[in-house]
Amino acid sequence: xxxxxxxxxxxxxxxxxxxxxxxxxxxxxxxxxxxxxxxxxxxxxxxxxxxxxxxxxxxxxxxxxxxxxxxxxxxxxxxxxxxxxxxxxxxxxxxxxxxxxxxxxxxxxxxxxxxxxxxxxxxxxxxxxxxxxxxxxxxxxxxxxxxxxxxxxxxxxxxxxxxxxxxxxxxxxxxxxxxxxxxxxxxxxxxxxxxxxxxxxx
Ligand SMILES: NC(=O)c1ccc[n+]([C@@H]2O[C@H](COP(=O)([O-])OP(=O)(O)OC[C@H]3O[C@@H](n4cnc5c(N)ncnc54)[C@H](OP(=O)(O)O)[C@@H]3O)[C@@H](O)[C@H]2O)c1
Numbered sequence: 001x002x003x004x005x006x007x008x009x010x011x012x013x014x015x016x017x018x019x020x021x022x023x024x025x026x027x028x029x030x031x032x033x034x035x036x037x038x039x040x041x042x043x044x045x046x047x048x049x050x051x052x053x054x055x056x057x058x059x060x061x062x063x064x065x066x067x068x069x070x071x072x073x074x075x076x077x078x079x080x081x082x083x084x085x086x087x088x089x090x091x092x093x094x095x096x097x098x099x100x101x102x103x104x105x106x107x108x109x110x111x112x113x114x115x116x117x118x119x120x121x122x123x124x125x126x127x128x129x130x131x132x133x134x135x136x137x138x139x140x141x142x143x144x145x146x147x148x149x150x151x152x153x154x155x156x157x158x159x160x161x162x163x164x165x166x167x168x169x170x171x172x173x174x175x176x177x178x179x180x181x182x183x184x185x186x187x188x189x190x191x192x193x194x195x196x197x198x199x200x201x202x
Contacts, residue, residue: 008202024054026198036114038065044120050081050149052119088121116147118168120154129165137166146171153191161188
């Protein structure tokens with residue numbers, strides 16, 4: 001998938017921000033099918049998180065109340081993700097930096113959320129899940145709300161389908177361009193839920 005993404009952007013000159021826009025819009029469309037009034041989105045600092053920021057923009061534009069939980073990662077937010085994050089700021093969409101001390105606020109918001117979006121990690125997951133992401137995944141799974149994962153449930157190894165320490169249990173996974181190798185394993189379905197393949201124009 002990474003090679004295909006690279007070809008789309010380098011060989012064919014499709015701007016990566018356009019792929020992110022298509023991905024986020026497809027996620028928003030899938031979330032809308034759940035007819036939520038309030039959505040909480042958990043977004044990491046990579047392009048997967050960027051897809052989540054785009055989805056939040058489209059959901060908010062459609063009158064759905066969104067709260068975006070984002071993370072202060074060791075590495076800075078990726079460029080396209082940062083651009084979309086800044087748009088959310090200008091739109092005054094509520095943004096909440098993940099902090100353990102904010103748990104009470106998040107629990108209150110989770111209680112009234114109708115659906116969650118998991119945009120923590122996609123194909124860029126490169127090691128076992130540690131803190132604070134393990135706590136975030138536990139919070140998502142513990143909320144007992146329908147979860148839509150972006151590309152891959154966060155924590156799943158995209159090749160083997162095995163959780164790398166912890167993994168989001170999604171009701172639906174909007175996977176981008178093509179199903180990931182892991183999804184051919186029947187055991188992965190317990191984590192992905194229904195898999196929807198979204199065309200992002202690669
Ligand atoms: N061209 C595009 O724009 C395009 C096209 C298709 C899909 N996508 C989307 O982009 C995703 C891939 O984006 P990406 O490559 O930026 O990867 P990502 O899945 O968004 O995750 C990458 C980030 O996660 C960090 N990370 C990896 N494993 C971690 C762990 N266990 N704990 C904490 N941090 C960890 C990495 O930081 P370190 O640097 O510290 O490792 C990196 O900042 C796809 O899944 C899809 O959602 C984008």
